[in-house]
Amino acid sequence: MSQTRITVAVLGDSISAGNPGWDPNPALREREGDDPQSQYVYWAARLDPRLHFNNFGVGGETVQQIAARLEKSVVGAEVLVVQGGINDIVQGLPLDMAAEELSRMVARGQELGLGVVIADVLPWNRGWPGAEPKIRRLNALIAEIAAAAEIDMLHFHDTLEDPDLPGRMKPEWTADGNHPSVEGHRRLGELAFHLPRDWELKR
Numbered sequence: 001m002s003q004t005r006i007t008v009a010v011l012g013d014s015i016s017a018g019n020p021g022w023d024p025n026p027a028l029r030e031r032e033g034d035d036p037q038s039q040y041v042y043w044a045a046r047l048d049p050r051l052h053f054n055n056f057g058v059g060g061e062t063v064q065q066i067a068a069r070l071e072k073s074v075v076g077a078e079v080l081v082v083q084g085g086i087n088d089i090v091q092g093l094p095l096d097m098a099a100e101e102l103s104r105m106v107a108r109g110q111e112l113g114l115g116v117v118i119a120d121v122l123p124w125n126r127g128w129p130g131a132e133p134k135i136r137r138l139n140a141l142i143a144e145i146a147a148a149a150e151i152d153m154l155h156f157h158d159t160l161e162d163p164d165l166p167g168r169m170k171p172e173w174t175a176d177g178n179h180p181s182v183e184g185h186r187r188l189g190e191l192a193f194h195l196p197r198d199w200e201l202k203r
Contacts, residue, residue, distance in 0.1 A: 006050045006195065009074045009114075010041055011066055011105070012083030015122060015156070016057025018042075019179050024055040032059075037182045038175075043189025051195075062087045063101040070105055079195060080109040081154070083119040085142070089127070089134045099141035106149045115199030118146050119154040119192075123161050125168045125177035132167035152196055159192040160184055 010016045021038025023029050036042050041053035056073040058066070063084045074080055082105045088098040102118065109116040120139040124131050139157055146153040160180060162170040169177075173184035180188060 004050055005052055007052050007077045008079040009054050009077035010056060010081045011073050012057045013061045013087055014059035014179060016083050017059050019059045020175050038185055040185045040188035043186045044193040047190055060087055063098040067101050067105050079115040081117055082106055085121045085138050089131055095138045103145045115196035117152045117154055117196050118142055119156045122156050123167050123169045125174055128167050154192050156188055156192050159187050
């Protein structure tokens with residue numbers, strides 16, 4: 001494996017940020033915790049030492065808010081991770097609008113010549129069962145975005161879904177019913193995250 005450094009911009013919400021155990025913003029770490037292992041990017045970088053992650057996750061943001069930060073976030077990056085959507089569901093915003101914004105983010109990343117991957121939405125234990133149909137609908141739209149753009153989708157949902165409790169994360173994989181635990185982030189980083197396969201082949 002080449003040791004060439006690969007800079008990855010991770011643009012998303014609290015799932016990317018690493019809440020509740022970590023936050024990229026030092027001013028928020030007193031509240032959110034100071035354990036860097038509470039980030040899936042920590043585990044992905046341990047697995048692949050080429051990876052240097054710039055974590056631009058911000059807790060509570062909708063897809064529209066995340067998208068507004070794209071241009072600044074991708075400076076110097078070669079790869080873009082697009083992640084978001086659960087806060088649109090929390091706030092009752094239209095799923096089609098969230099999907100359109102995610103699609104625009106993917107397209108903009110491609111226009112900038114970046115390798116792009118998109119993550120789907122995790123199960124939400126505290127929102128179950130009411131939010132589950134919306135999560136599955138948005139994830140179907142995210143899969144359509146990935147297929148249309150010919151990019152890889154990171155299967156965050158299935159990686160943390162409890163096979164015995166559909167629509168929910170396993171208790172040991174969630175810290176609070178909303179976010180992954182350290183073990184949940186480890187699974188996302190080691191099992192779900194990967195660089196864009198087509199982009200890797202072209203390097």
